[in-house]
Amino acid sequence: MTSRAVASCRRPGAYARSAATGALALILASCTVSTEPIEPQETFERAIQDRQQLTEHQAPVTGPITLYEAIARALLYNLDQRVALMEEALQAQQLDLVSLEMLPDLSAGAGYDWRSNENATSSKSYQTGQQSLEPSVSTDQRLQTADLTFSWNLLDFGVSYFQAKQQGDRVLIAAERRRKVVSDVVQQVRIAFWQAATAQRLLRTIDPLLVEAEEALGRAEQIEALRLQSPLESLRYRKSLLDIMRQLRGLRSDLVQSKSRLGSLMNLDVGIEFTVAEPDLEEVPIPEIDAPLEQLEMLALLNRPELREEDYQKRISHHEVRKAMLRMLPSLNFTSSYNYDSNSYAVNNTWAEAGLRAAWNLVTLISGPKAVEVAEAQITVAETRRLALSMAVLTQVNLAYRQYERSRIDYDYASELEKIERRIYEIVQINELGNAASQLERIRSATQAIAAELQRDQSLADLQSALGNIYSALGLDPLPDAIESTDLATVTEAVKAIAVRWENAQFPELPAVVEARLGYGEDAAAAAGDATPAPAPATEAAPATGPAQQAGADQQDGIVDRILAWNFSF
DSSP states (O other): HHHHHHHHHHHHHHHHHHHHHHHHHHHHHHHHHOOOOHHHHHHHHHHHHHHHSSTTOOOOOSOBHHHHHHHHHHHHHHHHHHHHHHHHHHHHHHHHHHHTTSSOOOEEEEEEOOOSSSOOOBBBTTOOOBOOOOOEOOOOOEEEEEEEEEEEEHHHHHHHHHHHHHHHHHHHHHHHHHHHHHHHHHHHHHHHHHHHHHHHHHHHHHHHHHHHHHHHHHHHHHHHHHTTTTTHHHHHHHHHHHHHHHHHHHHHHHHHHHHHHHHHTTTOOOOOOOOOOOTTTTTOOOOOOOOHHHHHHHHOOOOOOOHHHHHHHOOOOOOOHHHHTTTOOOOOEEEEEEEOOTTTOOOOEEEEEEEEEEEEOOHHHHHHHHHHHHHHHHHHHHHHHHHHHHHHHHHHHHHHHHHHHHHHHHHHHHHHHHHHHHHHHHHHHHHHHTTTOHHHHHHHHHHHHHHHHHHHOOOOOOOOOHHHHHHHHHOSSSSSOSSSSSSSSHHHHHHHHHHHHHTTTTOOOOOHHHHHHOOTTTTHHHHOOOOOOOOOOOOOSSSSTTTGOOOOHHHHHHHHHHHHTOOOEE
């Protein structure tokens, strides 16, 4: 056989190997995943879209922004608050999904089977081993099947029920966390607003004074160049002017930044110019909080979102104990189905089936008690964590109250000092007109007057911040239970109505049973004798969403009993 003949004989096998190799390479290539970086054009389009969405659907700024409007804008448009709101909505959707898991399983199936030859079978005698029947066929080569099956597991239903209860508590936890975010945002808005109002008022004075100081510095350089004054005196004069200018520029820089922070909290576009409504300092509310400190502490223990969250966490842990105990029980599964088979040899092509099956995983008798112990340990941890938070809340209330009292005193001193510095500046101005004082002395007096005015305004901002800390420590909400609409004007009025009550030191009332246990309030003796605690009335301290205000009465009573038993004192 020639070499050409041998090659021709081997060619089919080579072709087969090549085809197999190519097919294998194609399969491997299809299973390979390569990295695909985002194209710059996609990033650019995303940035443009984000830039447009950041401030869309917002009410335009039409005039000076008041404190109440600033808070309303933050509640409506602040992105941190939106994220918390979306997380709450997500938990609510998860509740709907988990609730559906309690439903029984209902599945529909269909199939098609084919084989290349007949499914013929024969049988043989068990005793003799001889074939007893001729090969026979009882199944078509092509089959179509369908079924509708209903299945319900009692154990799975019980576990899903408690999981749904836990998810319901997680929805309420998300609402409490949103309340916390809202409280923090409102407090930041309050601080930034007063700083921005201070900046807006003082910048009108600082900018002209800076211009005048720069002109005086230029004249001082000319005087020194012409030697109209001794070099030492000229240098000291210029040094004083430079120190004043440095101080003024530092003040200006700090003041300008406060306005940017306020705009960011309200989610305003960076390029939008806005002004804040400057409150009349004589009309700024400085409430005198004369409520008993113990009453404020109890109000905080009832309303703080962190403590309410721990109440729900404890309830979730209780449901976890029930789930662990339930998993140790036997499983009872009920099934029923309606079936169809196209086999032409079958006498009945459609039929119904039903069954009941019990199963018990005996291993859970060993692992189940451990799971129950772990779940009960979670309850203990939740209780201890809540008690630690309760102590922290009581401390915050006391510190906020004392900080507010100290801030009131500081504001009184700063106001008096500002009046003195302003009077000194007026006298220096008069003396300069009569050539009894120099321009440097007038500029220095003006700077000191501005510094005193800034100190007064900062003291007022600190005072308002301390007041906001009290509101935040008490767990008060800036919105009522429900409002007519979510437009800016309506929300602003709702915020103002609540804020006016707070500014008059009108805080939500405690339930009668709590007042009775604390030993004050009207009809305290009668309420103390009532063994059935009355539910807490709805107040403005409840969140706008509603469900988050439902703290369990048993949880509240537990907090009251422990706090009273421990007799915290500050």
